[in-house]
Amino acid sequence: MKMVFNNKRSFMKSEFEQGHHWCRHRVKGCGFRMTIGREAVLDVLSRTEDHLSAEDIYMLVHETYPAIGLTSVYRTLDMLVNIGLVYKFDFGDGRARFELAEGPKGKDHHHHLVCTGCGRIVNYRDFIDEEVALLKKTEEGLSKKYNFAITNHLIQFYGLCEGCRKK
Amino acid sequence: MKMVFNNKRSFMKSEFEQGHHWCRHRVKGCGFRMTIGREAVLDVLSRTEDHLSAEDIYMLVHETYPAIGLTSVYRTLDMLVNIGLVYKFDFGDGRARFELAEGPKGKDHHHHLVCTGCGRIVNYRDFIDEEVALLKKTEEGLSKKYNFAITNHLIQFYGLCEGCRKK
DNA sequence: CTTGTTATTGAAAACCATTTTCATGTGCAA
DNA sequence: TTGCACATGAAAATGGTTTTCAATAACAAG
Incomplete structure (x- = not known):
C-alpha cells in the first residue's frame, strides 16, 4: 500500500x-x-x-x-x-x-456516540430517520421564531463503553 | 451591585x-x-x-x-x-x-441555537419535550446495541441570525 | 477555640493545537 | 510557454488551558 x-x-x-x-x-x-x-x-x-x-x-x-x-x-x-x-x-x-x-x-448521514472514557467514537445510523425528521421540524420552528437561517445541526450522545465501565 | x-x-x-x-x-x-x-x-x-x-x-x-x-x-x-x-x-x-x-x-433543560456569524447563542426550550422523548428512545436503542452507558447528549443548531444574514 | 493535616490556591512557566508571517514555489488561464 | 495570483513550508507567534511549586486555608479532631 x-x-x-x-x-x-x-x-x-x-x-x-x-x-x-x-x-x-x-x-x-x-x-x-x-x-x-x-x-x-x-x-x-x-x-x-x-x-x-x-x-x-x-x-x-x-x-x-x-x-x-x-x-x-x-x-x-x-x-x-x-x-x-x-x-x-x-x-x-x-x-x-x-x-x-x-x-x-x-x-x-450519521450521528455520533462518544465514549468519555477512552474517546472511542461510534458512527450510528440507527434512528437517524426519525431524528432527522424531528430535526427538520424543529429547524423550521426555530427558524421562524428566532429568525435564523439554519444551516446545520449537531447531535451527539456521550457515555461509557463496555471496557471503560469496568474500571 | x-x-x-x-x-x-x-x-x-x-x-x-x-x-x-x-x-x-x-x-x-x-x-x-x-x-x-x-x-x-x-x-x-x-x-x-x-x-x-x-x-x-x-x-x-x-x-x-x-x-x-x-x-x-x-x-x-x-x-x-x-x-x-x-x-x-x-x-x-x-x-x-x-x-x-x-x-x-x-x-x-434547553438546547442551543448558535449563530456562526457573530457567535450569539439562543437557549431554546421549544420542541424540547419532543426532542427529549426521541432522545430517550434513541438512547435506549443505542445503549443496547453498542453496550454504552449513556450519560448525556448534545443537540445544537447552527445558522445565521438576522443581523449576520444582511452582510 | 486551637491545631495539624491535606486539599486548595495564585503566579509563573509550560503546554500544545492552531494561526500567522513571509519568502518561495506552483496551478492554471491566457 | 509564460505570468501572476494563489498556495505552500518552515518557523515563529498566538492564545486557551494545564502544570509546577511553594504558600495558604478548609475543616475534622481534640
Missing part, C-alpha cells in the same frame, strides 16, 4: 485521478486551485470511517506525499470545511476531528 | 450563605472543600443565562473577589463539570463555555 514517488506529478496521476471527481469540481468551482496536497487530504479522508485529527491526516498524507506540511493540512481542512465538503467536530479531547461530508458511497 | 469586601470571610457570609445549598452539599458530598473561590464561581454561574467562558467568569468573580486567580477558575470549573454540576460546551470559537446544569429556578 505504501508507495514512494519520484516526483509530484507521478504521485498525482497514479491513484487520485480516478476518484473524488465531485470534490475536485467543488473545490475548483469555488475558485480554489486543486493542488497535490489538497487532493491527498481528500483522499485520506475518503478512505476512512475514522474521525481523524489534523495531525492524523498530516501523518497519513505524509506517508505517500512527504513534502506536505502540517500548516497546509490545517489550511486545506479549513477550506474544505468552509465550502461544506468536510465536517469539523469537537469530541472534547482538545483537538478538532474531521470527516468527509459525503461518504465514499454517497450520502452517509 | 458591585461591592467591596474588607476580607474574605465577610464576603462569604454576605450573599452566598443563602443560595446554592444543593450545590454546596454536592461539592462537599463529593469530598471537596467549599472555598470562597468555588462559591463565587457558582454564584456567577447561577446569576446568568449567558454562556460564559472561563475568562468571563474570572473577570466577573474578580469584581467582588479580586484575590481569585484564573487558574483556580479553570480548576473549579473542571471539578464542577466532573461532578455534573456544570455543563461545558464548545460553540466553535476556540474557548469552552460553561453553564450551570440546573438553572436558578430548578431544572431548565
Whole structure:
C-alpha cells in the first residue's frame, strides 16, 4: 500500500485521478486551485470511517506525499470545511476531528456516540430517520421564531463503553 | 451591585450563605472543600443565562473577589463539570463555555441555537419535550446495541441570525 | 477555640493545537 | 510557454488551558 514517488506529478496521476471527481469540481468551482496536497487530504479522508485529527491526516498524507506540511493540512481542512465538503467536530479531547461530508458511497448521514472514557467514537445510523425528521421540524420552528437561517445541526450522545465501565 | 469586601470571610457570609445549598452539599458530598473561590464561581454561574467562558467568569468573580486567580477558575470549573454540576460546551470559537446544569429556578433543560456569524447563542426550550422523548428512545436503542452507558447528549443548531444574514 | 493535616490556591512557566508571517514555489488561464 | 495570483513550508507567534511549586486555608479532631 505504501508507495514512494519520484516526483509530484507521478504521485498525482497514479491513484487520485480516478476518484473524488465531485470534490475536485467543488473545490475548483469555488475558485480554489486543486493542488497535490489538497487532493491527498481528500483522499485520506475518503478512505476512512475514522474521525481523524489534523495531525492524523498530516501523518497519513505524509506517508505517500512527504513534502506536505502540517500548516497546509490545517489550511486545506479549513477550506474544505468552509465550502461544506468536510465536517469539523469537537469530541472534547482538545483537538478538532474531521470527516468527509459525503461518504465514499454517497450520502452517509450519521450521528455520533462518544465514549468519555477512552474517546472511542461510534458512527450510528440507527434512528437517524426519525431524528432527522424531528430535526427538520424543529429547524423550521426555530427558524421562524428566532429568525435564523439554519444551516446545520449537531447531535451527539456521550457515555461509557463496555471496557471503560469496568474500571 | 458591585461591592467591596474588607476580607474574605465577610464576603462569604454576605450573599452566598443563602443560595446554592444543593450545590454546596454536592461539592462537599463529593469530598471537596467549599472555598470562597468555588462559591463565587457558582454564584456567577447561577446569576446568568449567558454562556460564559472561563475568562468571563474570572473577570466577573474578580469584581467582588479580586484575590481569585484564573487558574483556580479553570480548576473549579473542571471539578464542577466532573461532578455534573456544570455543563461545558464548545460553540466553535476556540474557548469552552460553561453553564450551570440546573438553572436558578430548578431544572431548565434547553438546547442551543448558535449563530456562526457573530457567535450569539439562543437557549431554546421549544420542541424540547419532543426532542427529549426521541432522545430517550434513541438512547435506549443505542445503549443496547453498542453496550454504552449513556450519560448525556448534545443537540445544537447552527445558522445565521438576522443581523449576520444582511452582510 | 486551637491545631495539624491535606486539599486548595495564585503566579509563573509550560503546554500544545492552531494561526500567522513571509519568502518561495506552483496551478492554471491566457 | 509564460505570468501572476494563489498556495505552500518552515518557523515563529498566538492564545486557551494545564502544570509546577511553594504558600495558604478548609475543616475534622481534640
